Amino acid sequence: MPSAALLEIASRGEPVAGGHRLCSGCGAGVIIRQMLTATDYPTVVSNATGCVEVCTSVYPFTAWNVPWIHNGFENAAATITGAEAAYRAMERRGDVPKRKNKKPMKFIALGGDGGTYDIGLQSLSGALERGHDFVYICYDNGAYMNTGIQRSSASPFGANTTTSPAGVVIQGKQEERKNLTAIAAAHDIPFVATASPGYYMDFTRKVKKALDVNGPAFLNVFAVCPLGWRSEPEDSQILARSSVETCVWPLYEIEDGRFRLTFRPNVKRPVTEYMQLQGRFSHLFKTGNEDMLTHIQERVDAEWEQLLKRDRREREENSE
Amino acid sequence: MSGNEVIAHAAIAAGCRFFAGYPITPSSEVAHVMAEELPKVNGCFIQMEDEIASMGAVIGASLAGAKAMTATSGPGFSLKQENLGFACMAEVPCVVVNVMRGGPSTGLPTLPSQGDVMQARWGTHGDHPIIALYPADLTEMYQQTVRAFNLAEQYRTPVILLSDELIGHMSERVEFPDSVETLKRHKPDIPPDEYLPYDVSGALVPPMANFFEGYRYHVTGLTHDETGFPSENANIAEAQLRRLMLKISASEEDILEWEEDGLEDADIAIFAYGAGARSVRSAMLRLREQGVRVGMFRPVTIWPFPDEALRAAAARVRVLFVVEMNMGQMVREIERVVRDTPIVGIHRASGQPIDPDEIVSTAHHWLEHGDTLQPHTEVFQMSV
Numbered sequence: 001m002p003s004a005a006l007l008e009i010a011s012r013g014e015p016v017a018g019g020h021r022l023c024s025g026c027g028a029g030v031i032i033r034q035m036l037t038a039t040d041y042p043t044v045v046s047n048a049t050g051c052v053e054v055c056t057s058v059y060p061f062t063a064w065n066v067p068w069i070h071n072g073f074e075n076a077a078a079t080i081t082g083a084e085a086a087y088r089a090m091e092r093r094g095d096v097p098k099r100k101n102k103k104p105m106k107f108i109a110l111g112g113d114g115g116t117y118d119i120g121l122q123s124l125s126g127a128l129e130r131g132h133d134f135v136y137i138c139y140d141n142g143a144y145m146n147t148g149i150q151r152s153s154a155s156p157f158g159a160n161t162t163t164s165p166a167g168v169v170i171q172g173k174q175e176e177r178k179n180l181t182a183i184a185a186a187h188d189i190p191f192v193a194t195a196s197p198g199y200y201m202d203f204t205r206k207v208k209k210a211l212d213v214n215g216p217a218f219l220n221v222f223a224v225c226p227l228g229w230r231s232e233p234e235d236s237q238i239l240a241r242s243s244v245e246t247c248v249w250p251l252y253e254i255e256d257g258r259f260r261l262t263f264r265p266n267v268k269r270p271v272t273e274y275m276q277l278q279g280r281f282s283h284l285f286k287t288g289n290e291d292m293l294t295h296i297q298e299r300v301d302a303e304w305e306q307l308l309k310r311d312r313r314e315r316e317e318n319s320e
Numbered sequence: 321m322s323g324n325e326v327i328a329h330a331a332i333a334a335g336c337r338f339f340a341g342y343p344i345t346p347s348s349e350v351a352h353v354m355a356e357e358l359p360k361v362n363g364c365f366i367q368m369e370d371e372i373a374s375m376g377a378v379i380g381a382s383l384a385g386a387k388a389m390t391a392t393s394g395p396g397f398s399l400k401q402e403n404l405g406f407a408c409m410a411e412v413p414c415v416v417v418n419v420m421r422g423g424p425s426t427g428l429p430t431l432p433s434q435g436d437v438m439q440a441r442w443g444t445h446g447d448h449p450i451i452a453l454y455p456a457d458l459t460e461m462y463q464q465t466v467r468a469f470n471l472a473e474q475y476r477t478p479v480i481l482l483s484d485e486l487i488g489h490m491s492e493r494v495e496f497p498d499s500v501e502t503l504k505r506h507k508p509d510i511p512p513d514e515y516l517p518y519d520v521s522g523a524l525v526p527p528m529a530n531f532f533e534g535y536r537y538h539v540t541g542l543t544h545d546e547t548g549f550p551s552e553n554a555n556i557a558e559a560q561l562r563r564l565m566l567k568i569s570a571s572e573e574d575i576l577e578w579e580e581d582g583l584e585d586a587d588i589a590i591f592a593y594g595a596g597a598r599s600v601r602s603a604m605l606r607l608r609e610q611g612v613r614v615g616m617f618r619p620v621t622i623w624p625f626p627d628e629a630l631r632a633a634a635a636r637v638r639v640l641f642v643v644e645m646n647m648g649q650m651v652r653e654i655e656r657v658v659r660d661t662p663i664v665g666i667h668r669a670s671g672q673p674i675d676p677d678e679i680v681s682t683a684h685h686w687l688e689h690g691d692t693l694q695p696h697t698e699v700f701q702m703s704v
Contacts, residue, residue: 049426070426073395148348162352163365164355
């Protein structure tokens with residue numbers, strides 16, 4: 001029997017229609033539906049170039065039941081801040097047409113890791129710094145999937161991509177992932193969080209909170225890509241939970257600077273469980289590459305320890 | 321092998337040991353091959369955070385002494401313009417590949433066009449010369465990629481290597497030569513304290529010292545004197561800019577390359593380049609079979625523009641057709657240069673290759689009605 005909350009979410013209609021061209025098992029497809037069913041605010045979405053943009057807007061159709069603009073690759077945040085600032089000014093002047101839905105207009109910028117971590121970083125930072133009232137949602141599948149699975153700064157260490165190929169000498173991406181969530185948080189904005197569609201109650205709660213706060217909010221959302229990861233489409237939701245249960249993708253939020261873990265796995269699973277389902281890591285399981293697997297597990301463990309400590313410390317400081 | 325892959329292999333054969341780029345359809349395969357092949361020759365591949373950074377990295381690598389390349393398509397080419405101008409101004413050799421797709425803006429990412437040919441000349445602000453090469457098949461792509469690096473080194477300039485989605489993604493059989501002739505930048509043969517990186521008194525192309533070899537000099541995009549340090553002095557500014565322009569224009573004979581096919585007895589000459597020329601070849605075969613004397617003028621170097629050669633070819637024919645996969649760009653250069661021969665434009669920017677049938681029927685139409693038609697004035701007019 002689905003929960004009352006889930007029934008309520010399901011009753012809100014489809015702000016993103018079916019029939020778009022996203023792959024079977026695409027995590028981003030689930031994310032865009034969940035993010036817009038999290039609330040019933042009227043929403044404007046600006047979308048960076050990428051899989052979602054291309055696949056949801058194949059001429060002559062659009063999957064979006066909300067106002068939607070694609071501008072370029074690097075400027076989803078810049079574009080939405082233009083819309084937001086202009087709208088506020090028009091509201092102040094009384095130039096805004098009357099709407100039936102009296103709820104406040106909300107602004108979401110949506111981009112993949114390519115358009116957010118790399119080419120879109122400048123635009124994101126500017127928007128956060130200026131304090132616009134909007135939410136940036138990044139669907140992070142760890143590579144430039146739409147253009148052919150090239151590495152991004154979000155690609156995990158060791159990942160096999162077309163520009164960090166796993167060869168005989170160099171075994172995939174040599175750089176560690178960039179911590180974009182920390183970069184966003186360093187802008188001292190009201191709300192920052194990580195999420196995964198595998199934990200949709202946590203995700204939708206965070207979307208609502210992000211939309212409710214006055215000022216910028218940033219959500220970094222785990223997105224599976226069966227094509228780029230060489231995983232089975234039917235494993236996508238398993239991966240969306242496994243990433244959290246192995247602590248590869250910890251779920252937390254930072255509200256007005258206050259850090260809080262929002263999910264703790266009952267049993268912390270080994271990262272190999274998560275990686276074994278993905279062909280992009282298969283070379284790491286070859287003989288001779290044990291060190292790389294150890295390194296990955298140690299790093300995940302160390303980062304998780306840090307987060308546990310931080311959560312404990314902040315709970316103590318706030319006497320909860 | 322595809323056109324994009326050829327570029328990568330040819331670049332390495334030419335001595336390219338540095339690639340900085342960013343994914344963009346339809347050029348990404350150049351990056352993929354460079355990522356795999358450069359480490360094998362102790363080269364350096366970096367995927368940068370965007371196209372602006374890629375161009376910056378290429379400039380840095382070249383100043384450090386490496387033959388450096390980047391590859392992109394329209395939107396990325398737009399982003400690179402500021403740094404391209406810097407490379408022109410600071411006279412830094414490099415190769416910039418633009419595999420053209422439908423535009424403007426995001427356009428048609430998976431379909432070809434020739435919409436950036438004017439941008440290749442004037443995309444970056446200010447007065448500057450540029451060299452741009454545009455092969456029409458894969459064997460030529462190999463040769464011209466090597467040539468691009470040689471010209472860049474020889475003339476201390478960025479060279480734009482143009483391609484398009486059609487040539488970039490098509491497969492053709494191509495034979496790689498066992499070896500190629502490569503040129504390197506001319507290094508100074510005088511001691512560091514006498515070296516002038518932008519000397520106006522000697523050759524038009526000053527010798528270029530690499531970093532880390534004992535020569536210390538100033539590199540800036542600001543207008544500068546012969547030492548490289550900034551100057552606002554009118555005489556110096558003018559002298560440097562003159563040398564910069566003359567550096568290329570005085571060597572056009574060496575830089576220009578074009579093909580004349582069947583023009584010896586032609587009534588109709590067709591100006592076409594890159595993917596457009598492939599449609600023309602098809603049309604020419606058919607027209608010749610039908611007894612129409614038609615030939616092609618095909619620039620391989622599109623910048624500088626082959627003024628003299630085209631003027632001479634146009635003077636010998638009754639009409640000059642211009643076939644482009646854009647809404648009329650090179651045709652403006654042609655109108656500047658060719659005054660006494662009527663010009664007929666076949667311009668399509670739909671993302672589809674130009675249909676040889678259209679060229680054939682335009683030729684027949686002109687042969688029937690040509691003498692009564694007004695000389696071509698409006699570039700967007702349908703030809704039939």
